[in-house]
Amino acid sequence: MTVRTRFAPSPTGYLHVGGARTALYSYLYAKHTGGNYVLRIEDTDLERSTESAVKAIFEGLEWLGLKEDEGPFFQTQRFPRYFEVIKQMLEQGTAYRCYCSKERIDNLRAEQETRKEKPRYDGKCRHLTDQDISQPHVIRFRNPDEGSVVWDDLILDRIEIANSELDDFVIARTDGSPMYNFCVVVDDLDMRITHVVRGNDHVSNTPKQINLLRALNAPVPQYGHLPMILGSDGQKLSKRHGAVSVIQYRDEGFLPQALLNYLVRLGWSHGDQEIFSMEEMIELFDLNKVNKSAAAFDPKKLLWLNHHYIKTLPAEEVAQHLEWHMADQSIHTGDGPALADVVRAQAERCDNLRTMASASRYFYQDVDQYDEAAVAKQFNATSKAALAGLLPKLEALSDWNAAAIHGAMDAVCQEQSIGFGKIGPALRIALTGAMASPSIDLTAELIGRERVIERVQNALKFIAEKGI
Template sequence: MTVKTRFAPSPTGFLHVGGARTALYSWLYARNQGGQFVLRIEDTDIERSTQEAIDAIIEGMDWLGLNWEEGPYYQTKRFDRYNSLIDQLLEEGKAYKCYCSRERLDGLREQQMADGEKPRYDGKCRDGAEHDADAPFVIRFRNPQEGTVTFDDHVRGSIEVANGELDDLIIRRTDGSPTYNFCVVVDDWDMGITQVVRGEDHINNTPRQINIYHALGAPVPEFAHVSMILGDDGAKLSKRHGAVSVMQYRDDGYLPEALLNYLVRLGWSNGDQEIFSKQEMIELFSLKAISKSASAFNTEKLLWLNQHYMKTMSADYVAEQLAWHFNDQKIDVANGPALTELVPVMAERCHTLKELAESSRYYYEDFAQFDAAAAKKHLRPVAQAPLELVKDKLAALTDWNAEAIHQCIQDAAAELELGMGKVGMPLRVAVTGAGQSPSLDQTILLIGQTRAVERIGKAVEFVANRANS
């Protein structure tokens, strides 16, 4: 039997981290088992489903690299299939028409809650009821009233629910549209889904759906219900914790590999290992290793992972991802070093690609003024001589490389009998406009000879003007 899993989001919002983790676990299990992965868009909530959300879900899956063999399927295009099976259940007496009004059902619910009972349909129309010929009706599934539903969950073990706890759920609305719980069963049956990986909020749906599988004579897939993700403060994950669109992580400067690595560890582990390539995830992943406990989202951990990937992945690949951020910040990369040269130098100092782009502007654009605090501290009259000497030495270089640049700075310090800091700090402010940068020789190398010499000249002029003021 071919293993087949699916990710089936509702397009009522963007793909967020909780959904992305579910998709990842489903995808990894299919890959681990040599199976197939299906993408299905569960858009039966027509009023709330949007094309924008569908596009965002697909964009997020593409960015994460979670490719699928089948789909995307859309439930709204399969209504004829669902309704034909509902009609079949009606004919077989496994479903029935319910004419209860909204007012009656609301009153029933209020009374049950007031009595401390679990709100549920009381079965008034289960065996027929008086009604007007033209009265609107829904179709309810005739749930068994005896016995229990038992299933072995890959994450939570054996789960048993008495049928007496389950009511007769609506499977077709008054407008003729089928409902979520029925559509899901038919889809998983038709698409040959063997394992369903989804959030723990679906556990209550599972016994109801299993009874529908049995009524249709369909095979029941295996289930794995994963725990929720909490914020680092223990509260339900919200936007302030990171429950935003997956594409917001792209916009914020994260690599997809870092986000995947982070998400896989939010509820799954392999010993104490923290860093996983995608191939390692595939080889090591199992549903049994998913934790029952809720996981806490930790942005600091994600930032640490992201920097690790920025430093260790190929500069060519990181540069491809980085280019989007330079373009987004309107920095023309034609006016400076190749991004592949920039990545090894700046990744040590930045946690995100967005930060790297923001911090690298001086490599590509001249700055209008020096940082006030850095200039006040380092561009003082005593800096004039070392700046002039280094400028002359750099201008005279015929071989522009980091070693030669370093030697120029070192020679200037030796000739003036100054410590390297007395030369290096004014020089750093001169060429970058601020007091922090990667190693000075690498920084000056990437800024370029002409631009570096011109900037040092401006710094000398700034110091002279300051001395005369």
């Protein structure tokens, strides 16, 4: 048997971290077993589904690198197939038409709640014959009266639900449009899904779907229901905990490798190992090792992982993601150092790419102002003389590299009998406008000869104008 998993989001909102973890686990299990991973968009909720949400889901999955083997399939494009199966079920008696009005159903539920009973349809139309099918009606599934639905959940172990607890639920609305639980079953049947990985909020849907599959004489997939993700305070994950769109993590400077590594550990482990490449995830992942208890989302741990990947991934790979942030901040990188060199210079200093981009602006754009506090502290007669002495030495360098630049600065220090602290900070302000940068000799190398000379000249003019 070839394993076939699926990720089936509803496009009623963005792809959040819980959905991303479900997609990741489905993807990993398929790859681990040599199977196929299917992407399906469950868009039958026409009122709430939006094209922008579909695009957001695709964008998030693409950024994460979770490429489907088949799909994407859209439920709204499969209505003829759903109508065909509904007709088949009506003919076989596994479904029936219900003519009860909404008012009757509402009153029935209110009475049941008053009696503290579980709300469920009372079967009034179960055995009707010779009705005028032109009258408004829904289609209900004829749920078994006796017995139980039992399955060995891949994560939660054995689960049993009595059929008496279930309902003759609606599978098609009055307008004929099919309902969620029915569409899912037909899709899983047609797409030959063998393993369903999803959140444990779907546990209540599983017995309904199993009964539907059995009514269609279809194979029943294995189900694995993931515990929910909680905030660090133990409460349901929300925006204040970091439950934002996956693509917002990109916007905030996270690498997809960091988010994937973090998500895989939100409920699964392999010994004490913390860092996993995608290849290792695929090799080691097993649904049987997923925890039954809820996991807590820790933004600090995610940020730590992000910094780890910034420092350890090949700089060229990180640069591909940094390029997006540079463009997002309108920093044009065509005239300046290679982004991979910037990554190498900034990796230890920056734990996210958004910060790295803003902190690297001076490599590509002229410095148009200086930090006032830095100027007050570092621009003085001594630093003025040091910069003035350094300028001709920089102009005379035959090789423009960090070692040669450092040598020129050392020579000024010796000639003027000053410490490096009298020239380094002043040069940093001249080149970057502020006091923070990688080592000043490397910073100068990356900025480039012409720009460095021009900026030192500009700093000297600024100092003269200030009367220092």
